[in-house]
Amino acid sequence: MANGHVYYGSGGVIRVLSVTGGNSWAAITSLPNAGIIRGLHADGNLLYVADESGSLNILDITEPAKPEEIGRVTLPSQVKAVTIKNHRAYIAAGWSGLIIVDISKPEKPSVIQSFKTPGFARDVYIHHSIALVANNNHGLRLIDVSDPVSPVEIGSHDMEGHAFGVHSSKNYAYVASIEKNIDDHAGLTIFDISDPSTPVKTGLYKMEYGGERVWVENDKAYLAGVANDAGLVIIDVSDPSKPFKISRYHDATCSESVAISGAHAYLSHGDEGLEIIDINQPEKAPVISHWNAAGKTRGLHVVDTLAYVANGYKGLRILDISNPQAVNELGNHDTHRALDVKVMDSKAFLADDWAGVKVLDVSNPGALREISRIDTPGTAEKIVLAGTTALVADGEGGLRIIDFRDVKKPRNLGSVETEGYAYDIQQNNNYAYLAAGKAGLRIIDISNLMAPLEVASYVPDKGDIRGIRIVGSRAYLATGYESGLHIVDIRNPKEPKMINNYDTPRAARTVQMNGPHAYVGDLKWLRVIDVSDSSAPKEIASRLMPAQIDSISINQGKVYLATHDAGVMIMEMDDTVVE
Structure with a gap:
């Protein structure tokens, strides 16, 4: 979300919706991208695109109906996510780990440094000066990026299943995971990271199969569930040691990402498109709008x-x-x-x-x-x-x-x-x-x-x-x-x-x-x-x-x-x- 507009990826296309009246959306344009879009982050009048084929693309969205690419930096392939903080872009880049990009000059972004994590980096979120990385088979990694030229891993915590998504709130990290083995404790795992060098597991909400992404806001965790958990799962995390499910919106297809803006959850379903859910009614979580995607060519x-x-x-x-x-x-x-x-x-x-x-x-x-x-x-x-x-x-x-x-x-x-x-x-x-x-x-x-x-x-x-x-x-x-x-x-x-x-x-x-x-x-x-x-x-x-x-x-x-x-x-x- 940025300046009254929603940006979402649909395969190799960026789609733009305008928001009017709080509960009304209209498609205004779409923009082809060179590769598959794995992550978007809007910041002011700029949109940062994680291109899986191997780049970070920067678009000027001053005119949302006419987004224009103004900068690009080449990265290794398998780019999976991007987050922005203090003129830097942090990229979860698969087998290449964490990549830090200087975006102080959007027309000329440049790689500052990369840090090879032990596994496959799927998602990243910045907590103060710590990069939290969801690292697939290698759980949660905590990397000190206060000096972006010399990032250092200062803590980690292994997990069952595959760590796919990560978010933070207060002094807690929330990790969405998918089961690897049938008896894995996958779903939402909560860690106390007040001491980043020794993250402590404080709570778990076990799901049947798990989720790919998580967003935490106002003591609630919103998970993009997959397989038997497909759809939006809303969890009360007011007590991080005792998370419990408030409700869920069930969908037949797996969810890939979720973002919260105001009273709405934006849930990505890959080739099924984008669903907009009213979270002012968390016990019901009704879908109030649906926007199609391009589908997956099989x-x-x-x-x-x-x-x-x-x-x-x-x-x-x-x-x-x-x-x-x-x-x-x-x-x-x-x-x-x-x-x-x-x-x-x-x-x-x-x-x-x-x-x-x-x-x-x-x-x-x-x-x-x-x-x-x-x-x-x-x-x-x-x-x-x-x-x-x-x-x-x-x-x-x-x-x-x-x-x-x-x-x-x-x-x-x-x-x-x-x-x-x-x-x-x-x-x-x-x-x-x-x-x-x-x-x-x-x-x-x-x-x-x-x-x-x-x-x-x-x-x-x-x-x-x-x-x-x-x-x-x-x-x-x-x-x-x-x-x-x-x-x-x-x-x-x-x-x-x-x-x-x-x-x-x-x-x-x-x-x-x-x-x-x-x-x-x-x-x-x-x-x-x-x-x-x-x-x-x-x-x-x-x-x-x-x-x-x-x-x-x-x-x-x-x-x-x-x-x-x-x-x-x-x-x-x-x-x-x-x-």
């Missing part, structure tokens, strides 16, 4: 000049990509949580998370119409079409086979509840190939669709298989950390044999094939691997994206990437330069 299917985008909680979106420099949205349709899409005969088949499979008539992109839906017992992650049959990677539900001969009345044909979690699926001849996480590749004979039978598996020594593509007698597997791309001989599906692997530097999560090249989504990196000689695969190009790559589609000489928070990225085939 899957896409490109057909000629149209891109069909599975956009998470924002459903299906259809984009005209005939001019890649001027992409135009033609239509959209809300679903529960679209994770994948395949299009055939003017129909879109959506893998819609726990809501199963939904079929839409897309013959008129401007007037999409639902034709039918069918539930699945698990989480519908990916879908492939084989004539009038759909094969679904159904998460914990394994393989589901659905008959769409009568598209208005789909029916279940057969299923196999395999080991592991079904993330991706491909079909080749009479076999279905499931990418089943740590349970590896599961191979299923589907010659009888009503009685599919698992006949073989391939489990790598390391990693977990999240993506798969098949070309001829080869299966190309995205197998995560310390494993990369695996090439498997499936000439005999009942006896799969590893040919070779290429260990990517990060974690291979998705793969697409084009001729002799494998395009691998290695978290945020797109890597092109030459597999023409499968016994000696080699990387020939790579490019860093602003967000994690969830899906890859190749069509007419262009590469289309579903990049989670950053939307759809379009590249020429020869644009994957080595960086």
Whole structure:
């Protein structure tokens, strides 16, 4: 909040709302950002943007409808949060720890110093001259920044779970955490930091799963809860040794951040947007306004000049990509949580998370119409079409086979509840190939669709298989950390044999094939691997994206990437330069 305006991040876009009359908000503008926005801090007429791709951006918001970038400083990637005090910006920068930036000249910000914390810095808050850092697996760190050139850690306290968010009030630090193990005491932990060298745990409010961020004001702690605690949780902390819940606003989607201004809590729900909650009524905490976000791009299917985008909680979106420099949205349709899409005969088949499979008539992109839906017992992650049959990677539900001969009345044909979690699926001849996480590749004979039978598996020594593509007698597997791309001989599906692997530097999560090249989504990196000689695969190009790559589609000489928070990225085939 600043000068009667609300600023919030939506993937790679800053959105601005004006506030009038105390309880009325209006969208006035949006501004694209180079990377994913992980934190915003407004101070006077300046807005400080924590850009996850690796920078602190400074905007002049004197005219809120026309924010203008006036300064930027390059930082390591994994920037997670920013807070401002006394002409300095303090950055929680992931594996790089705490970074201190001189912002006395906003047009020329400069790094003063960095301090490497022992783990992954997720959030930072300044208490007097102490930087409180929520440090993931390494709990709370207290760093003396009175001399910004020589920051010194003077205290720390380990915690169960993952420390995600931190705030302070009076002489107490409040840490929001998420459970790591099922019996962790995660949620809100309160520390007495009157002596910063020896923080003392004074209270705990245990949540079922935990929260990502916390804000403390007027003896109340407001937590952005996740999973079963999703929504806003309001806790009375007037006695720091005995915190207790006043109320909560429950939401189906995880919350990522919370800020308090006056009588309102501003709760960020990632791809679900921003909710504004009246905290003058803490026992009820009613939502009085909702503002949409861009959604998270999870899957896409490109057909000629149209891109069909599975956009998470924002459903299906259809984009005209005939001019890649001027992409135009033609239509959209809300679903529960679209994770994948395949299009055939003017129909879109959506893998819609726990809501199963939904079929839409897309013959008129401007007037999409639902034709039918069918539930699945698990989480519908990916879908492939084989004539009038759909094969679904159904998460914990394994393989589901659905008959769409009568598209208005789909029916279940057969299923196999395999080991592991079904993330991706491909079909080749009479076999279905499931990418089943740590349970590896599961191979299923589907010659009888009503009685599919698992006949073989391939489990790598390391990693977990999240993506798969098949070309001829080869299966190309995205197998995560310390494993990369695996090439498997499936000439005999009942006896799969590893040919070779290429260990990517990060974690291979998705793969697409084009001729002799494998395009691998290695978290945020797109890597092109030459597999023409499968016994000696080699990387020939790579490019860093602003967000994690969830899906890859190749069509007419262009590469289309579903990049989670950053939307759809379009590249020429020869644009994957080595960086």
